[in-house]
Amino acid sequence: MRTICIVIPVYNEEENLPVLHERLVKALSDVKDLDYRILLVDDHSSDATPEVIRKLAAGDPRVETIRLSRNSGSHVACVAGIDHGDADMLMIMAADLQDPPELIPEMVRRHAEGWQIVWAVREQREGESFFTLAASQVFYWLMNRISDVKFAPKGADFLLADRRVVKAFRQMPERNISVFAAFAWLGFKQVSVPYVKKSRHAGVSKWSVAKKIKLAIDSFVGFSYLPLRFISVLGVCSATAGLLWAMEVLVSRLLGFTWTSGFASIMMAILIMGGLQLVMLGVLGEYLWRVLEESRRRPRYFVENAFSAHEHPGSERK
Numbered sequence: 001m002r003t004i005c006i007v008i009p010v011y012n013e014e015e016n017l018p019v020l021h022e023r024l025v026k027a028l029s030d031v032k033d034l035d036y037r038i039l040l041v042d043d044h045s046s047d048a049t050p051e052v053i054r055k056l057a058a059g060d061p062r063v064e065t066i067r068l069s070r071n072s073g074s075h076v077a078c079v080a081g082i083d084h085g086d087a088d089m090l091m092i093m094a095a096d097l098q099d100p101p102e103l104i105p106e107m108v109r110r111h112a113e114g115w116q117i118v119w120a121v122r123e124q125r126e127g128e129s130f131f132t133l134a135a136s137q138v139f140y141w142l143m144n145r146i147s148d149v150k151f152a153p154k155g156a157d158f159l160l161a162d163r164r165v166v167k168a169f170r171q172m173p174e175r176n177i178s179v180f181a182a183f184a185w186l187g188f189k190q191v192s193v194p195y196v197k198k199s200r201h202a203g204v205s206k207w208s209v210a211k212k213i214k215l216a217i218d219s220f221v222g223f224s225y226l227p228l229r230f231i232s233v234l235g236v237c238s239a240t241a242g243l244l245w246a247m248e249v250l251v252s253r254l255l256g257f258t259w260t261s262g263f264a265s266i267m268m269a270i271l272i273m274g275g276l277q278l279v280m281l282g283v284l285g286e287y288l289w290r291v292l293e294e295s296r297r298r299p300r301y302f303v304e305n306a307f308s309a310h311e312h313p314g315s316e317r318k
């Protein structure tokens with residue numbers, strides 16, 4: 001009998017969880033020789049999510065949960081789930097039903113064929129704004145260009161990973177980790193299954209623009225040194241341009257042309273160079289700050305409580 005653990009980060013999803021559970025059970029009960037458990041990682045929800053989870057766990061022994069001590073973001077919640085999910089296969093999916101549970105049997109089948117990471121790759125995304133889609137396309141295009149990570153062009157955040165892959169993932173202790181970039185980077189035998197990403201079943205997206213920018217920077221800084229290389233190249237280019245300009249000024253002076261550049265051109269040079277230097281400092285800072293985070297060696301998350309109702313109904317596990 002194969003086992004699968006479905007890790008689901010959950011943050012204020014009270015309305016989605018019962019439907020999600022029902023659809024998961026329906027989709028998974030048809031798969032032969034498969035023992036599954038659903039690990040809901042409550043990312044410190046502030047709505048009725050904990051009670052909803054308790055109810056689900058009371059009625060279904062396959063539902064387990066851990067609750068994080070603070071809202072840590074869905075990637076950290078995934079890391080917590082990965083640390084706690086022990087099975088032949090591990091799945092990561094969202095709680096808002098954007099990722100259809102009905103796709104899981106197909107992904108399990110691909111795993112049985114020998115694939116170690118099975119990505120569900122969105123062919124289409126419904127209910128997303130033009131801006132989100134455009135930003136996402138630029139992000140994945142850039143990632144594929146400048147980092148060690150190769151993603152599907154439209155991105156992916158719904159996957160199944162083999163036990164060996166999970167073991168490898170657990171050896172990466174980075175604090176600001178982009179979970180999906182890390183899986184893509186790990187290698188192994190990877191395959192994709194296409195699907196249509198639906199719009200949210202209920203509630204609103206918990207990802208603010210600021211969080212998305214942070215994730216994008218985590219992904220670049222985590223898997224590419226090109227931003228740093230870019231700084232050096234830009235420095236060389238602007239120094240060369242400055243030198244050429246200086247020579248032009250000198251030569252025209254020696255040849256007797258009077259050429260006064262004036263206030264405007266000085267201001268332009270100062271503003272452009274000043275701005276560039278600040279941006280470069282910012283890029284350095286992004287790397288440096290992450291080094292500091294690593295050196296602090298704080299745990300990535302703390303578990304507030306954990307339980308599976310079938311072991312001790314209503315009570316907590318260590």
Ligand code: UDP
Binds near residue numbers: 072093206
């Ligand atoms: N999520 C989380 N912690 C957060 C934000 C989101 O665990 O701080 C969960 C959320 O409940 C959902 C998944 O991560 O299951 C994806 O989040 P969401 O649907 O809000 O993101 P989007 O689909 O808009 O990228």
Ligand code: MG
Binds near residue numbers: 094096098200205
């Ligand atoms: Mg979503």
